[in-house]
Amino acid sequence: MTSIEKLTEEERSSWLSALPEWSLARDGDAIERKFEFADFSEAFAFMTRVAMIAETRDHHPEWFNVYNRVEITLTTHDAGGLSLRDVKMARKIDALL
Numbered sequence: 328m329t330s331i332e333k334l335t336e337e338e339r340s341s342w343l344s345a346l347p348e349w350s351l352a353r354d355g356d357a358i359e360r361k362f363e364f365a366d367f368s369e370a371f372a373f374m375t376r377v378a379m380i381a382e383t384r385d386h387h388p389e390w391f392n393v394y395n396r397v398e399i400t401l402t403t404h405d406a407g408g409l410s411l412r413d414v415k416m417a418r419k420i421d422a423l424l
């Protein structure tokens with residue numbers, strides 16, 4: 328499947344322009360976005376929904392949570408960098424909000 332291939336620099340910037348809330352991290356090998364919720368309960372409810380998506384797609388986030396803040400980093404370990412799977416996952420996550 329082509330979506331497992333690591334995106335080129337050109338593909339990265341082109342896909343990223345459609346994801347304005349996400350920024351490149353780790354020398355372009357990942358994307359990240361920070362979220363803030365009303366409280367821990369809201370943050371964890373969001374994480375639960377992201378977890379369901381991750382399981383369905385077999386594509387899992389790296390993330391960090393403190394109280395009402397959630398930071399998500401998406402990268403494709405199997406591709407050693409950013410792939411279309413990350414872009415699609417970011418879109419799904421954005422659609423939850």
Ligand SMILES: C[C@H](O)[C@H](O)[C@H]1CNC2=NC(N)=NC(=O)C2=N1
Nearest residue numbers: 385386387388402403404405406
């Ligand atoms: C065996 C399993 O399908 C793989 O390890 C999947 C699981 N979840 C994954 N998640 C992410 N972010 N990258 C991967 O390469 C990946 N691979």
